[in-house]
Amino acid sequence: MVPQTQRPVGVIGVGYVGLVTAVCIAHLGHRVVCLDVDEAKIEKLRAGLVPIYEPGLDELMAGARERLSFTTSYDELCERSRVLFIAVDTPPSPSGDADLSRVERVVSDVSARGGERLLVMKSTVPVGTGERVLAELESAGATAIGYVSNPEFLREGAAVDDVLHPDRIVIGAYRERDGDEIQQLFAGIETTVVRTSVPTAEMIKYASNAFLATKISFINEIANVCEVVGADVRAVADGMGLDERIGPHFLRAGIGYGGSCFPKDVQALKQLAGNSGYHFQLLNAVIEVNHLQKRRVVGKLQERLGRLRGKHVALLGLTFKPHTDDLREAASIVLAARLRAEGARVSAYDPMVAPGARADLFPGVAIATSALAALEGADAAVLVTEWPELVALDWTVVRDVMRGACVIDGRNALDAALLAAAGLSCDGIGTVAPVAIGDSVTSDEAR
Numbered sequence: 001m002v003p004q005t006q007r008p009v010g011v012i013g014v015g016y017v018g019l020v021t022a023v024c025i026a027h028l029g030h031r032v033v034c035l036d037v038d039e040a041k042i043e044k045l046r047a048g049l050v051p052i053y054e055p056g057l058d059e060l061m062a063g064a065r066e067r068l069s070f071t072t073s074y075d076e077l078c079e080r081s082r083v084l085f086i087a088v089d090t091p092p093s094p095s096g097d098a099d100l101s102r103v104e105r106v107v108s109d110v111s112a113r114g115g116e117r118l119l120v121m122k123s124t125v126p127v128g129t130g131e132r133v134l135a136e137l138e139s140a141g142a143t144a145i146g147y148v149s150n151p152e153f154l155r156e157g158a159a160v161d162d163v164l165h166p167d168r169i170v171i172g173a174y175r176e177r178d179g180d181e182i183q184q185l186f187a188g189i190e191t192t193v194v195r196t197s198v199p200t201a202e203m204i205k206y207a208s209n210a211f212l213a214t215k216i217s218f219i220n221e222i223a224n225v226c227e228v229v230g231a232d233v234r235a236v237a238d239g240m241g242l243d244e245r246i247g248p249h250f251l252r253a254g255i256g257y258g259g260s261c262f263p264k265d266v267q268a269l270k271q272l273a274g275n276s277g278y279h280f281q282l283l284n285a286v287i288e289v290n291h292l293q294k295r296r297v298v299g300k301l302q303e304r305l306g307r308l309r310g311k312h313v314a315l316l317g318l319t320f321k322p323h324t325d326d327l328r329e330a331a332s333i334v335l336a337a338r339l340r341a342e343g344a345r346v347s348a349y350d351p352m353v354a355p356g357a358r359a360d361l362f363p364g365v366a367i368a369t370s371a372l373a374a375l376e377g378a379d380a381a382v383l384v385t386e387w388p389e390l391v392a393l394d395w396t397v398v399r400d401v402m403r404g405a406c407v408i409d410g411r412n413a414l415d416a417a418l419l420a421a422a423g424l425s426c427d428g429i430g431t432v433a434p435v436a437i438g439d440s441v442t443s444d445e446a447r
């Protein structure tokens with residue numbers, strides 16, 4: 001535990017990254033003041049409620065409660081804290097560049113309050129942002145404010161563990177002592193600390209996400225070839241992953257990557273390169289493969305059911321991955337819209353999405369209170385998000401409630417033999433499926 005005489009650390013923007021960062025820093029023994037412009041969020045947090053779903057966060061927050069405080073006032077934050085983490089969102093702008101308007105707002109709100117401070121950038125920002133912030137601070141006369149880049153690599157759904165047990169901590173600083181201070185703050189975490197320049201730290205984040213997205217698009221293309229040549233991508237990935245130079249991670253074929261990070265960060269890196277005069281050809285392919293992958297599921301349904309007009313398709317899972325309530329850039333949004341455009345009737349179930357909620361994202365989709373309710377009378381089902389409760393469905397019961405027998409496993413997470421035994425066909429992505437017992441729906445018959 002650290003001495004409580006030190007000034008509290010400030011965290012600006014308490015979304016998925018900011019809140020987990022704040023709670024973990026408090027867990028390490030520091031006092032933390034959290035600021036957000038969203039008053040309802042701050043009210044909830046003051047009442048001890050966690051406004052997002054992230055496994056383990058409630059318990060950790062409860063345990064560090066007395067070291068955490070919440071405010072919407074920059075005056076209060078700047079009065080109490082000197083080290084300020086910035087964790088506001090940096091969504092894509094219409095041009096594909098990262099929209100830094102929220103970051104700019106924070107810099108101007110902090111610099112207006114003067115004082116000697118240290119800004120620590122957790123948000124994912126393009127290379128050059130540190131330089132830009134320093135220039136803004138200088139023109140505002142706030143030269144006593146330092147800047148450190150400390151990109152975040154957490155995964156939603158495993159965020160607490162990722163922050164407390166990271167693969168590495170990256171610290172890019174202009175002044176040695178600023179980097180030392182942030183390294184000291186995380187002294188309770190055992191990991192490799194990468195000390196580097198600000199632009200290099202900014203690039204490490206983008207390059208990491210772009211590489212992971214590339215792995216996903218690569219294995220998805222291998223899966224698509226597997227389908228043509230009769231190989232099974234799961235065994236291919238296992239065989240590849242045993243090679244230490246390749247490694248087993250991020251080699252699961254499926255309906256493509258989504259979420260609030262990969263799509264926007266890959267796009268932003270492509271733009272960043274383009275704006276600097278370099279055509280990042282590989283990333284164009286990564287992005288295109290990902291777009292097409294979501295649409296392949298519709299093609300698979302058409303192969304099985306023929307025209308989709310009037311057909312009932314149930315989507316199992318809507319969030320961009322399991323163990324989160326985040327729907328940003330989820331594959332389900334594109335899939336639902338495409339199915340509706342084909343004239344299909346679409347129902348859905350997700351443990352984190354209530355019926356009637358998010359009609360903005362899923363117009364015309366009937367969101368049910370249970371998987372079986374969504375599957376009732378369906379001609380086909382698509383596993384979109386591999387929530388454990390969906391993977392573990394009783395497929396015999398599913399077969400009874402569905403009208404058809406077609407299941408598309410968009411995440412290669414289902415046991416195809418179990419489904420076949422229940423009389424359901426199970427089409428994975430790049431997999432060789434066993435023949436369903438009593439499966440009367442074939443592509444030819446359906447046409």
Ligand SMILES: NC(=O)c1ccc[n+]([C@@H]2O[C@H](COP(=O)([O-])OP(=O)(O)OC[C@H]3O[C@@H](n4cnc5c(N)ncnc54)[C@H](O)[C@@H]3O)[C@@H](O)[C@H]2O)c1
Pocket residue numbers: 012013014015016017018035036037038041087088089090102105106122123124125152153154155156260261
């Ligand atoms: N979500 C992830 O898995 C993840 C992982 C690594 C990095 N990142 C990066 O971290 C950043 C934050 O992502 P997130 O998913 O936590 O976003 P989020 O949308 O969940 O949270 C952002 C928060 O910032 C608040 N905010 C916006 N403007 C503000 C301002 N001027 N002052 C104070 N608060 C303000 C919002 O109200 C919101 O609560 C992004 O740059 C993202 O790319 C995200």
